[in-house]
Amino acid sequence: xxxxKLDGNAAAGILQEIFPFEMTLxxxxxxxxxxxxxxxxxxxxxxxxxxxxRCPRCDTVLIRVAHIRGNYLLDMRGVRVLQIKEG
Amino acid sequence: MERGTLLGRxxxxxxxxxxxxxxxxxxxxxxxxxxxxxxxxxxxxxDVRLTAEDGYQAERSYSIASPSEEAPRVTLTVERLxxxxxxxxxxxxxxxxxxxxxxxxxGGYFVWEAQMGGPLLLVAGGSGIVPLxxxxxxxxxxxxxxxxxxxYSSRSxxxxxxxxxxxxxMKSSTMLEVVQTLTRAHPPGWTGYSRRIDxxxxxxxxxxxxxxxxxxxxxxxxxxxxxxxxxxxxGHEPAxxxxxxxxxxxxxxxxx
Numbered sequence: 001x002x003x004x005k006l007d008g009n010a011a012a013g014i015l016q017e018i019f020p021f022e023m024t025l026x027x028x029x030x031x032x033x034x035x036x037x038x039x040x041x042x043x044x045x046x047x048x049x050x051x052x053x054r055c056p057r058c059d060t061v062l063i064r065v066a067h068i069r070g071n072y073l074l075d076m077r078g079v080r081v082l083q084i085k086e087g
Numbered sequence: 088m089e090r091g092t093l094l095g096r097x098x099x100x101x102x103x104x105x106x107x108x109x110x111x112x113x114x115x116x117x118x119x120x121x122x123x124x125x126x127x128x129x130x131x132x133x134d135v136r137l138t139a140e141d142g143y144q145a146e147r148s149y150s151i152a153s154p155s156e157e158a159p160r161v162t163l164t165v166e167r168l169x170x171x172x173x174x175x176x177x178x179x180x181x182x183x184x185x186x187x188x189x190x191x192x193x194g195g196y197f198v199w200e201a202q203m204g205g206p207l208l209l210v211a212g213g214s215g216i217v218p219l220x221x222x223x224x225x226x227x228x229x230x231x232x233x234x235x236x237x238x239y240s241s242r243s244x245x246x247x248x249x250x251x252x253x254x255x256x257m258k259s260s261t262m263l264e265v266v267q268t269l270t271r272a273h274p275p276g277w278t279g280y281s282r283r284i285d286x287x288x289x290x291x292x293x294x295x296x297x298x299x300x301x302x303x304x305x306x307x308x309x310x311x312x313x314x315x316x317x318x319x320x321x322g323h324e325p326a327x328x329x330x331x332x333x334x335x336x337x338x339x340x341x342x343x
Contacts, residue, residue, distance in 0.1 A: 005308060006332045009194040010148065013134045016097045016193060024196035040196020040329070 008042040011051050014065055015039070018072050021084045028053075029080040032060030097190045099136065100124075104185045105160060110248045114214065115178045116152060116164045119187060124159040127151055129225040130198040130218045130303065130331075133163065133191030137173055147173040150218035150305075150331075151192065154225040164248060166214040197303065197331045201231035205301055206294045209237045210284070210314045212306025215333060216248050219305055223256060223263070237265045238292050240284055240310065243272040266292050284310070286317045296322040301329075308332040 008024055015023035024040035035057050042062060045052040050066030055078070062078040076082065102119035109115050132150045153162035167178040181187065199207065199222045209219040216239055226235065241247045247267070257265045268280035268288065280288055294300040302323065304314045311332045319325055 004334055006334060007197070007330050009132070009197050009331055012194045012196075013097065013148065013190070018096070020096050022195040024194050038196060040194070 004045060006044045006046065008039040008044050008053060010046055011039065011042075011044040011053050011063070011065070014051050014067060017067065018065070018074065019084065021086070023084070025085060027081075027083040028055075028062050029083075030055040030058065030060050030062060031078055031080050033058040034080075097134075097193065099188050099190045101186050101188055102161070104181055104183050104187060106183060107181065110164060111246055113178070113246075114164055114166045114248050116162050117177060117181060117187075118153070118160055118162045119189075121159050121161050121189075124161060126155040126158045127161070127192035128195070128198040128200055129154060129221040131192035131194045131221075132218070133161070133189045134193065135163075135173060135177070136188045136190075137176060138188070145172045147171075148193070150221065152217050152221050152224075154221060154228050156225070156228045164214070164217045164220075197305075197329050199225070199301070199303060201226060201229040201233060203301060205233035205235060206298055207233055207235040208293055208300045208302040209235065210302065210304040210306075211237065211239045212284075212310035212314075213241060213246070214248065215304075215306025215310070215331070217305075218331060219303060220249055220252075222303065226263075227256065227260065232262050234262045234294075235264070236292060236294065237263070238268070238284070238288075239265065240268045240270060240306070243269055244274055284314055284317070286320060289314065289317045290321055293318060293321060293323070299324070299327060301327055303329050303331075305331040306333060308335050 012024045026039050027036050029036050032055055037056055042056050043054045050064060052061055053063040055062055060078050064075040066073045102121040104117060105120045106118040107115055132148045134146050134148050136144055136146045138144050149163045149165055151161055152164040165174050165177045168174045211219045253265055270283050273281045304311050311330050315328055315330055318328055
């Protein structure tokens with residue numbers, strides 16, 4: 001299966017359906033390697049089932065988000081801390 | 088909506104096609120009237136959604152080509168992909184007066200505004216020129232004199248999007264340099280590069296590392312990854328290089 005790796009920008013659409021903030025600038029701390037990255041700088045994979053955001057350093061899955069039958073499903077077990085700047 | 092307040096969640100809106108303009112044999116610019124459009128920043132994109140009669144929906148992201156100063160008009164430049172689900176409709180079927188569903192603007196990471204300064208290096212592969220052109224157009228409207236270099240890779244002269252406009256901007260702006268490379272075919276007497284981007288080309292075109300340039304790279308994924316990796320090899324700070332991959336073949340990304 002060909003992996004279609006995009007930049008975190010590609011996850012902005014679905015994240016902004018959920019969070020009323022500029023999410024590409026939000027920072028995520030990876031549970032795998034501990035590094036801090038802006039979501040815009042992570043790797044995003046858009047699949048039919050949902051969007052996956054991976055750490056650019058160690059490839060750990062940071063976020064899985066899906067929108068299925070009227071529900072948003074958000075798995076953020078790969079993120080230790082999500083930091084969002086207001087405004 | 089002023090900066091400093093909550094963005095608000097993205098919502099779909101209906102725009103009306105005000106104009107269409109072929110750019111090359113395979114690309115077309117589509118200008119939409121979007122009432123209520125509050126503006127955007129150069130580099131951002133929109134999601135376009137098509138709904139078939141049976142309810143099937145396809146979504147794709149397209150970079151905004153126009154500067155924010157043209158709001159509530161927004162222009163997208165779309166490349167027709169032979170096996171695309173959305174691009175053939177946009178480039179061949181859509182007519183002035185038709186409605187199009189979209190949402191945006193999206194993405195604050197891959198953005199350049201004049202106050203961010205430079206020097207600026209823009210590296211475009213194929214249709215990756217679109218968001219970078221929005222940056223150049225914004226730069227002109229803002230009367231910015233930030234030193235800017237554009238390295239633009241295309242297959243042939245006929246595939247160069249915005250060709251005349253780029254030439255005209257090159258002539259009328261003193262702090263703007265444009266370097267082109269044609270990878271498949273070039274005309275006799277061609278003075279630009281005639282190969283895919285590589286370390287040597289970037290060494291010759293990029294700003295000196297000591298000047299701490301801001302770099303934006305956009306195009307097909309392999310192109311973007313090559314350019315970014317080579318620039319880092321040359322000593323440029325990864326944090327000052329921003330990338331927007333369009334996908335393995337340059338297809339505008341999206342999800343069904």
